[in-house]
Amino acid sequence: MPRNETITELGLDEYKYGFVTEDKPVFKAVPGLSEDIVRQISHHKEEPQWMLEFRLKALEVYYSKPMPKWGGDLSKLEDTLDEIYFYLKPQDQMERSWDDVPQEIKDTFEKLGIPEAERKALAGVGAQYESEMVYHSLKEQWEEQGVIFESIEDGLAKHPELFRQYFSTVVPTHDNKFAALNSAVWSGGSFVYIPKGVKVEIPLQAYFRVNAERMGQFERTLIICEEGAEAHYIEGCTAPVYSTDSFHSGVIEIVVKKGARFRYTTIQNWSNNMYNLVTQRALVHEEAKMEWLDGNLGSKLTMKYPSCYLVGERAHGEILSIAYAGDGQHQDTGGKVIHAAPNTTSQITSKSISKGLGRSSYRGLCKVYDGAEGAKSNVECDALLLDETSRTDTYPYIEIDENTASIGHEATVSKVGDEQLFYLMSRGLDEAEAMAMIVRGFIEPVAKELPLEYAIELNRLIELEMEGSVG
Amino acid sequence: MSEPLLSVRGLRAKVDGEDGEILRGVDLDVQRGEVHALMGPNGSGKSTLAKVIAGHPAYEVTAGEILFEGEDVLELEPDERSRAGIFLAFQYPAEIPGVSIANFLRTAVNSRLAEGEEMDVFGFQRTLTEKMEMLKMDPGFAARYVNDGFSGGEKKRNEILQMAVLRPALGVLDETDSGLDIDALKIVASGVNRLSEADEALGVLLITHYKRILNYIRPDRVHVMMAGRIAESGGASLADKLEAEGYDWLHRAVAAV
Numbered sequence: 001m002p003r004n005e006t007i008t009e010l011g012l013d014e015y016k017y018g019f020v021t022e023d024k025p026v027f028k029a030v031p032g033l034s035e036d037i038v039r040q041i042s043h044h045k046e047e048p049q050w051m052l053e054f055r056l057k058a059l060e061v062y063y064s065k066p067m068p069k070w071g072g073d074l075s076k077l078e079d080t081l082d083e084i085y086f087y088l089k090p091q092d093q094m095e096r097s098w099d100d101v102p103q104e105i106k107d108t109f110e111k112l113g114i115p116e117a118e119r120k121a122l123a124g125v126g127a128q129y130e131s132e133m134v135y136h137s138l139k140e141q142w143e144e145q146g147v148i149f150e151s152i153e154d155g156l157a158k159h160p161e162l163f164r165q166y167f168s169t170v171v172p173t174h175d176n177k178f179a180a181l182n183s184a185v186w187s188g189g190s191f192v193y194i195p196k197g198v199k200v201e202i203p204l205q206a207y208f209r210v211n212a213e214r215m216g217q218f219e220r221t222l223i224i225c226e227e228g229a230e231a232h233y234i235e236g237c238t239a240p241v242y243s244t245d246s247f248h249s250g251v252i253e254i255v256v257k258k259g260a261r262f263r264y265t266t267i268q269n270w271s272n273n274m275y276n277l278v279t280q281r282a283l284v285h286e287e288a289k290m291e292w293l294d295g296n297l298g299s300k301l302t303m304k305y306p307s308c309y310l311v312g313e314r315a316h317g318e319i320l321s322i323a324y325a326g327d328g329q330h331q332d333t334g335g336k337v338i339h340a341a342p343n344t345t346s347q348i349t350s351k352s353i354s355k356g357l358g359r360s361s362y363r364g365l366c367k368v369y370d371g372a373e374g375a376k377s378n379v380e381c382d383a384l385l386l387d388e389t390s391r392t393d394t395y396p397y398i399e400i401d402e403n404t405a406s407i408g409h410e411a412t413v414s415k416v417g418d419e420q421l422f423y424l425m426s427r428g429l430d431e432a433e434a435m436a437m438i439v440r441g442f443i444e445p446v447a448k449e450l451p452l453e454y455a456i457e458l459n460r461l462i463e464l465e466m467e468g469s470v471g
Numbered sequence: 472m473s474e475p476l477l478s479v480r481g482l483r484a485k486v487d488g489e490d491g492e493i494l495r496g497v498d499l500d501v502q503r504g505e506v507h508a509l510m511g512p513n514g515s516g517k518s519t520l521a522k523v524i525a526g527h528p529a530y531e532v533t534a535g536e537i538l539f540e541g542e543d544v545l546e547l548e549p550d551e552r553s554r555a556g557i558f559l560a561f562q563y564p565a566e567i568p569g570v571s572i573a574n575f576l577r578t579a580v581n582s583r584l585a586e587g588e589e590m591d592v593f594g595f596q597r598t599l600t601e602k603m604e605m606l607k608m609d610p611g612f613a614a615r616y617v618n619d620g621f622s623g624g625e626k627k628r629n630e631i632l633q634m635a636v637l638r639p640a641l642g643v644l645d646e647t648d649s650g651l652d653i654d655a656l657k658i659v660a661s662g663v664n665r666l667s668e669a670d671e672a673l674g675v676l677l678i679t680h681y682k683r684i685l686n687y688i689r690p691d692r693v694h695v696m697m698a699g700r701i702a703e704s705g706g707a708s709l710a711d712k713l714e715a716e717g718y719d720w721l722h723r724a725v726a727a728v
Contacts, residue, residue: 418529427553427582430550433582437578440569442569
């Protein structure tokens, strides 16, 4: 276990997207958490009774569980939780078309410089703004194919049976303290259903943005990919800078049925006062394939370990992740693979970059149950340190109860070398360009898996973060 | 005659933070269009001289000067020297995983252009393909990550490829011949010869431990480095003498001084 170190907040990177658009919330709960707040949320969303009961039970579980003592420093989190708003709703109605989206919100997207992702109408875009879906469109062809891509609230309202059949089955309330908290106060997120045999060619994209000081963000996403279906879901977000601590705790549940393939891509870029504690897990059935592609930038502390539970024979799980820990940031990330069936295979590839007083930790679990004959897992984690003060740690947990399993683990730590810098500079690149090129090369194996516009955005974000890193 | 392309005067240098000079007063002039061979035993300071000319930060120049086209370059950063026209072909090129040769070279070419300007992508691709053919390189080579998992021969060829694309005024080739089999050596040598033919003003400082490469690249001048100084200079025949007699006679001569 790592030492519980206080994160030094000296020399925090100036957050490059730190602008604020004036927000006009329609409803704002009082700060802090209580049973009353949970009832208000449920009432406001006009939820069925079972969901209210589910939330209240989750709240009890949340109260009963202690703060985790591992991972990062959560000692200041309880104070934060007393101050944040657990629910915020900017508009009463869901928006159906881009034209209906308020100008103020469009301005925010514009400033992010990534409106193309929405405007190209590549896909049905769900944009989450202040806890609520405000923009949601879906290509007609998908509706014809029977694909459901809704806000989580609409998923519950319009598809109650389907929703209830799968909700909380992948991440149970009692799984961990923050899963319990999310279960009590969840708001926003996506509900996706891909019917049997349907192949969704164009990625489903959701774009959301946290934009209210001290606002908690508890998105909940539930995805069901039926037998033989294929789809790719992309979520990216970036948040503005604030002076007080902020908190994000999402739960993502994915069910990948027999022979199906699903990929979930996230690029998260939080302001550096954000606690980002996310539970994302997929249940992977026979011969199905699940891929998590996870990029984590910013935040004060991120604890996030995308998981694949390989429960059917020959199921395959893959986790690719990139973490960038800037000055004063702690990225505690990695992945979990659980081999619970024969001939299941998995691959974890983790890349981290640390700078200044930043710290990145790889934390991974590989578990092979007795009877999961022929299971194979391979873990590769590479850390790159940009200077002398940054830090990286590796915490691989391996639990094998099956003799025939084969497990590989490889970890490397490298520092941007003087010889590499000199080599690139001797070809005419200045020091900053040379440094950026080495970093881009380092993340290339993961970045090349991203859709082009996201790969470009990721490189751009990292370059912005690296500005001023050359002395 | 105009000033030399490269003029090294009384150059003394040591590893930064350590005692003991490695270069102890090097004097060397290379004129435009000339090929100079710099020979000498291991540890005589040949590679140090190459790195100091290119501006390696690990070395400290304690005295003397390096003039390139008449300008003192000692205060210039390595990238500034590169853009000014100095090219170092490394003895041990660094590996840059994840960065393709094409991407790397395009960035290097663009670094020579004015702010905001970029070389036409297709034009660049044509140049690259042409230079790769000259060096008998597989077209797929450009997509490979810079030096990552390359054989010794591939690394050296990649260095000459970069020189061909970047078209410097001065090429310093640091033991480019070491570790090459005879076929690879011929390809590399013919590449350098063709660059010399294409650019009559190109100056080359060819650092080598062995005479072998001089059978394929005929030098205008040969220098022998001993204990951090140029101990002997002469025409191409000096290399033959070294081949036949070794360095011992020079050791004795230096010791006698």
